[in-house]
Structure formats: C-alpha cells, structure tokens
Amino acid sequence: xxxxxxxxxxxxxxxxxxxxxxxxxxxxxxxxxxxxxxxxxxxxxxxxxxxxxxxxxxxxxxxxxxxxxxxxxxxxxxxxxxxxxxxxxxxxxxxxxxxxxxxxxxxxxxxxxxxxxxxxxxxxxxxxxxxxxxxxxxxxxxxxxxxxxxxxxxxxxxxxxxxxxxxxxxxxxxxxxxxxxxxxxxxxxxxxxxxxxxxxxxxxxxxxxxxxxxxxxxxxxxxxxxxxxxxxxxxxxxxxxxxxxxxxxxxxxxxxxxxxxxxxxxxxx
Amino acid sequence: xxxxxxxxxxxxxxxxxxxxxxxxxxxxxxxxxxxxxxxxxxxxxxxxxxxxxxxxxxxxxxxxxxxxxxxxxxxxxxxxxxxxxxxxxxxxxxxxxxxxxxxxxxxxxxxxxxxxxxxxxxxxxxxxxxxxxxxxxxxxxxxxxxxxxxxxxxxxxxxxxxxxxxxxxxxxxxxxxxxxxxxxxxxxxxxxxxxxxxxxxxxxxxxxxxxxxxxxxxxxxxxxxxxxxxxxxxxxxxxxxxxxxxxxxxxxxxxxxxxxxxxxxxxxxxxxxxxxxxxxxxxxxxx
Numbered sequence: 051x052x053x054x055x056x057x058x059x060x061x062x063x064x065x066x067x068x069x070x071x072x073x074x075x076x077x078x079x080x081x082x083x084x085x086x087x088x089x090x091x092x093x094x095x096x097x098x099x100x101x102x103x104x105x106x107x108x109x110x111x112x113x114x115x116x117x118x119x120x121x122x123x124x125x126x127x128x129x130x131x132x133x134x135x136x137x138x139x140x141x142x143x144x145x146x147x148x149x150x151x152x153x154x155x156x157x158x159x160x161x162x163x164x165x166x167x168x169x170x171x172x173x174x175x176x177x178x179x180x181x182x183x184x185x186x187x188x189x190x191x192x193x194x195x196x197x198x199x200x201x202x203x204x205x206x207x208x209x210x211x212x213x214x215x216x217x218x219x220x221x222x223x224x225x226x227x228x229x230x231x232x233x234x235x236x237x238x239x240x241x242x243x244x245x246x247x248x249x250x251x252x253x254x255x256x257x258x259x260x261x262x263x264x265x266x267x268x269x270x271x272x273x274x275x276x277x278x279x280x281x282x283x284x285x286x287x288x289x290x291x292x293x294x295x296x297x298x299x300x301x302x303x304x305x306x307x308x309x310x311x312x313x314x315x316x317x318x319x
Numbered sequence: 320x321x322x323x324x325x326x327x328x329x330x331x332x333x334x335x336x337x338x339x340x341x342x343x344x345x346x347x348x349x350x351x352x353x354x355x356x357x358x359x360x361x362x363x364x365x366x367x368x369x370x371x372x373x374x375x376x377x378x379x380x381x382x383x384x385x386x387x388x389x390x391x392x393x394x395x396x397x398x399x400x401x402x403x404x405x406x407x408x409x410x411x412x413x414x415x416x417x418x419x420x421x422x423x424x425x426x427x428x429x430x431x432x433x434x435x436x437x438x439x440x441x442x443x444x445x446x447x448x449x450x451x452x453x454x455x456x457x458x459x460x461x462x463x464x465x466x467x468x469x470x471x472x473x474x475x476x477x478x479x480x481x482x483x484x485x486x487x488x489x490x491x492x493x494x495x496x497x498x499x500x501x502x503x504x505x506x507x508x509x510x511x512x513x514x515x516x517x518x519x520x521x522x523x524x525x526x527x528x529x530x531x532x533x534x535x536x537x538x539x540x541x542x543x544x545x546x547x548x549x550x551x552x553x554x555x556x557x558x559x560x561x562x563x564x565x566x567x568x569x570x571x572x573x574x575x576x577x578x579x580x581x582x583x584x585x586x587x588x589x590x591x592x593x594x595x596x597x598x599x600x601x602x603x604x605x606x
Contacts, residue, residue: 063425107506127512137507140602141525154521202511314344 051118052080052205052238054104059113061099073099075263076113081206086232086239087156088253090295097242097263101210104240105131117206122302127151130199134211135159138183138194144170145179148198162201169197172231189220193227200231206238213248214223222280225251233277251283258298261306268298359512385570394572403561403573412580414545414556418474422481427535429482430489432481434526434534437490438497439519451491459484459541460548473552477546484545485538492534498525529603533597539588547581 051217062070072095081087089097102108103115106125115122117129138147148170152162153295170179173193183191192212199207225248228285232239243249249256260267270291274282282288368388374380375387382390398408437451446588459480470476500523508522550559558581565573596603 105506105510107509125506125509127510129510131506131510133503133507134505137501138504139504139522139525140605141506141528141600150521151513154514154517155512182602184602198511 051083053083053118054079054206054238054240055116056080056100056104057114057116059100059103059110059115061096061103061108062111063073065186072263074103074110075265077147077264077266079257079266081240084236084238085254086241086252088243088256089259090243090249090256090299091259091264092261092299092306093244095259095261097259098210099264101131101208101240101242103317104206105129105208127155127202128204129206129208130202130204130213132192132195132199132207132209132216134190136183137190138198140183143180143182144175144186144194147183148201151198151202166197166201169201170194172200172234173197173227187220189216189224191275192216192224192300195230196228200235200237203235204237206240209239211242211244214243214245221245221248226280228252229276246292246299247283250288250291250295251278251280256295258295258302260302262309266304270295321436383569383571386575387406389592390542391572391575395576398573398576404555404564406556411556411558411561412584414554414560415550415558415581416584418477419481419539419542419546420547422546423485423539425478425489426482426485426542427489427538430534430538431493431531434490434493434531435497437525439529444494448494451487455487455491458599459487459545463549463552467553469601477549477554481542481545484541487538488541489531489534492537493527493531496530496534497523499530500526512559526575529600532592532600536589536596540585543581543585543588 056077059077060072061074064074065071077100079087089100091097099108103110104122106122106129139150142150145166148166149162152166153159163269167179170176173196175190175193175197178186178190183194184196189234195212213224216224228239229252241249241252250270250272254276254308256270256272257266258268258270259265272291273287340515371385372388375385375390380387398493402408403411433447437447462480466480468478484516487499502524504526505518508518513521546557547559547562551563554560554563558577562574562577562581565571565577
C-alpha cells in the first residue's frame with residue numbers, strides 16, 4: 051500500500067495573456083511502498099504543483115497518477131499533507147487539531163483518542179495538548195501538523211517544504227524526528243525541499259527537478275542505511291552526493307538563465 | 320497582562336539601555352507602571368469635569384447654555400422621580416433599546432447567512448455586490464423620508480431603518496470574511512476528508528468569524544445612532560424623543576441627560592461586544 055506511479059503528467063495553467071504556462075512537463079516518477087522520496091529543485095519549478103496533484107487538490111492536464119494501481123480520485127486522508135505555511139486551525143487546541151479529521155469522518159472516539167495522544171507524545175508534545183497554535187513555536191506547530199497527518203494512518207505522507215521556515219537547530223531536530231517516526235509508521239513519504247542536504251539526509255531517492263517547464267532531470271539513489279543519524283552528513287560519501295546534486299542544480303540555473311536571456315533578446319529584436 | 324501594561328513594558332524596554340548606561344539598576348515592573356496610564360485617563364476625565372463645574376459656577380452661566388453639574392444632578396433626580404413627558408425615564412430607555420435590539424438582531428440574523436453565501440458563491444456575489452456596493456455609502460438616515468412614506472411613523476419604520484443599517488454592514492463584512500478564508504485551511508480540511516458541508520461549518524465559518532464580528536461591532540454602533548435619528552423625527556418615547564422634545568423647549572439639562580444616556584449605552588454596547596469577541600476569538604491576530 052502507498053505505491054505511487056506518476057505517468058507522463060503535464061500540468062498547464064492559464065497565463066494573463068490568454069495562453070498557458072506549462073508548470074509540469076511529462077513527469078514520470080515512481081515511488082515504492084514505504085519509501086522516502088525527496089524532490090529538490092529551484093523555487094517555481096513546479097514541485098508544489100506536483101504535490102498538489104498527488105494530494106488530489108488539482109488534476110493533471112495530461113497523463114495520470116496511479117496509487118496502488120488505481121487512478122487517484124480526489125483528495126483524502128490516505129494521502130495526508132504537511133504544509134509549509136501555517137495550516138493549523140487557529141481556533142482549535144493542539145489536541146482538537148489532531149483529532150479533527152477522524153472526528154469529522156465519524157471514527158469512534160475510543161479509537162482516535164488514544165491514537166492522537168500516542169502521536170502527540172511521539173512528536174514530543176505531551177505537555178501541550180490544550181495549548182492553542184499561537185502559543186507554540188514554529189517547530190512545535192510543524193510537529194502538530196505531522197501528528198495531525200499521521201493520526202489518519204496515511205499510506206502516503208506528502209510534505210511540502212515543511213521545515214523551510216524553521217531555524218537551523220529546529221530543522222535538524224525535525225529531520226531526525228521524521229526519520230524516527232518513519233521507523234514506526236513506515237508510510238511512503240514524498241518530501242519537497244530546496245535544501246539539498248535535507249533531501250539526501252532524509253531520502254532513499256532524490257529527484258532533481260528542472261524549472262519552466264518542470265521536468266525530472268535526474269534521480270539519485272541514496273545508499274546510506276536507515277536509521278540514519280545526523281552525523282552522516284559529514285561523511286565523504288554524503289558530501290560527494292551533495293556535490294553531485296548541487297552541480298545538477300547549478301547547470302539547471304545556468305540553462306534557465308541562458309533561456310531567459312535568449313527570450314529577452316528575442317523580444318528586443 | 321493587560322494591553323496597557325504590555326505597552327508600558329515595551330516602553331520600559333526601549334528606555335532600558337539609557338538607564339543601564341547611567342549605572343542604575345534595571346527597572347522592575349511595579350504597581351505604578353501598571354497603573355500609570357489608567358491613572359492618567361482618570362485624571363483627564365476629572366480635569367474636564369472640574370473645569371466644567373468651575374466655569375459654570377464662577378461665570379454663573381445660564382442653565383440654558385451650560386448648566387452646572389449641581390443643576391444637572393437635580394434635573395436627573397427629577398427625571399428619575401417623575402419621568403419625562405408622562406413616562407418614566409426607564410420606559411424611554413427601554414423603548415430605544417428595544418427598537419435597536421430588534422432591528423439589530425433581525426439585521427445580523429439575515430445578513431450573516433446571506434453574506435456567507437455571497438462570499439461562498441461567485442454567482443451570488445455577482446448578483447448582489449453591485450446592489451450592495453451602491454447602497455453601502457448611503458447614510459441609513461437618508462431613507463427616513465421613504466420609510467415614513469411607505470410604513471408611516473410607527474414602530475415598523477424605525478425597526479426597518481435599524482434593520483437596514485445593521486444588515487448593510489454585517490452582510491458585507493460576512494462576505495469579505497468568507498472570501499478571505501486562507502486557502503491553506505480549506506486544503507487542510509479537504510485533506511482530512513471533510514465533506515463540503517463540514518468544510519463550510521467547521522472550517523470556513525470559524526475562519527470568517529473575525530470579520531463577521533467586525534461587521535457586528537459596526538452594526539450595533541450604527542443601529543444605535545440610527546435609532547436616535549429616527550426618534551428625532553417622529554416618536555412618543557425614546558431617548559431621541561427626549562432630546563428632540565427637550566431641545567424644542569430649550570431644556571438644555573434634559574437634552575444633555577439624554578445625550579449622556581445615549582453615550583453611556585453606546586459605550587456599554589461596545590464593551591459587551593468586545594468582551595464577547597475577546598472570549599470567542601481569543602486566537603485572532605496572534606501569529
């Protein structure tokens with residue numbers, strides 16, 4: 051369960067002049083069950099577009115997305131999303147936020163209650179059940195979001211730059227926490243980031259994406275065994291992988307700069 | 320910690336480097352710091368009252384122009400004892416309150432669902448917004464002649480005016496609240512598996528509450544202003560009637576008492592709504 055196949059997916063958005071912008075172009079991607087797949091790429095390359103398609107917030111213009119051999123139909127808690135920006139309900143306490151989904155779906159209380167408590171303890175928020183989001187730090191809010199997602203026992207966890215807004219220490223702590231949680235739940239994780247080190251530290255595989263139009267440019271297998279500790283980031287093997295990915299991204303920047311310059315020159319002529 | 324106290328705290332924080340530079344011990348928040356600004360407010364009001372008393376008593380101003388505080392107290396005592404125009408003072412206050420509250424609650428009761436619908440549906444928005452947008456800048460009292468023409472000078476006219484005024488502000492605020500629900504919260508709700516109906520009642524409605532409340536606050540203030548205006552024109556009871564009637568006979572103390580009661584009740588409304596708002600929307604504006 052939780053196996054995803056993105057099959058030649060393109061996504062076009064209308065632009066201001068009545069034309070269309072190609073946000074995703076013929077994206078092929080397969081995610082194995084229980085795998086952690088990271089997607090890195092420059093901002094605006096269509097990473098979030100792809101995540102929105104996987105979540106079911108939007109539909110592909112062409113191509114199809116299969117999960118466990120069935121075409122995705124709409125959004126649902128089997129693919130829980132952890133957003134980058136604040137998405138906790140500010141009028142609910144931490145516990146209310148976490149239990150909100152199951153409560154509304156009619157899950158019996160004696161099922162969701164212990165599970166919610168367990169998840170909140172797992173993310174280290176045992177003492178904050180009855181706090182409101184505005185009483186929490188940025189890192190704690192992201193912990194609540196993760197608990198709120200995992201309490202639905204999702205087959206896939208979709209994470210859209212969830213730690214990008216956190217400071218360095220918090221980001222490290224959250225990355226390690228995520229790997230610990232994964233050891234327990236073993237759901238498939240699709241993780242978007244622009245932080246190359248984060249991608250390699252977390253991912254079993256890292257996909258590098260190009261911008262305008264968004265394509266998967268390369269896929270890198272990460273050989274380090276899990277569980278991983280943060281010390282792995284200073285090993286020669288890790289540094290080598292990081293160099294490789296950075297080079298891919300730099301090439302991509304050079305190419306898109308050239309393309310932009312050519313477009314500009316074309317407009318001037 | 321109260322607002323005033325936290326402001327005082329910030330003020331001190333800004334001044335701290337100077338103090339340490341001078342070699343003084345860092346300031347500890349004391350009672351004076353907490354009471355400083357409320358004390359200034361009390362002083363300000365007392366000064367005004369004293370000034371009034373002094374001017375009225377030293378210059379022996381005519382009670383028709385500026386009655387002294389003693390004269391005012393006398394008249395208030397008389398009004399409490401004997402009422403005004405054959406009706407107890409309470410009846411006048413109740414008459415105004417009742418009209419306002421009936422019109423106000425009817426207004427927001429109708430305005431909130433319609434406003435939410437306008438904010439939710441683009442079609443509904445296209446249908447209603449041109450009309451509401453045109454009506455909005457018209458002062459409610461401009462409709463008084465029309466309402467009197469159609470509905471006479473009875474209670475219906477007054478309540479209708481208040482209804483229109485409170486509807487007007489709350490409908491637009493509710494629509495704006497609905498439109499400004501963060502997309503991310505809606506997505507979070509969809510992602511958790513909520514039905515459309517659950518999404519509306521459990522996510523969009525609470526998220527729109529702060530703006531709805533802003534509309535309600537404006538509506539109660541405007542309703543109160545409109546009731547007085549409506550009573551100025553045609554009424555046998557009410558605070559607006561008192562100040563209009565007393566004004567005709569140059570009974571300045573009664574006019575001032577009426578104005579004072581109108582002000583006090585207006586303030587009371589605001590305090591009550593703000594208290595409810597702080598309780599219900601404690602999360603609002605806190606990042």
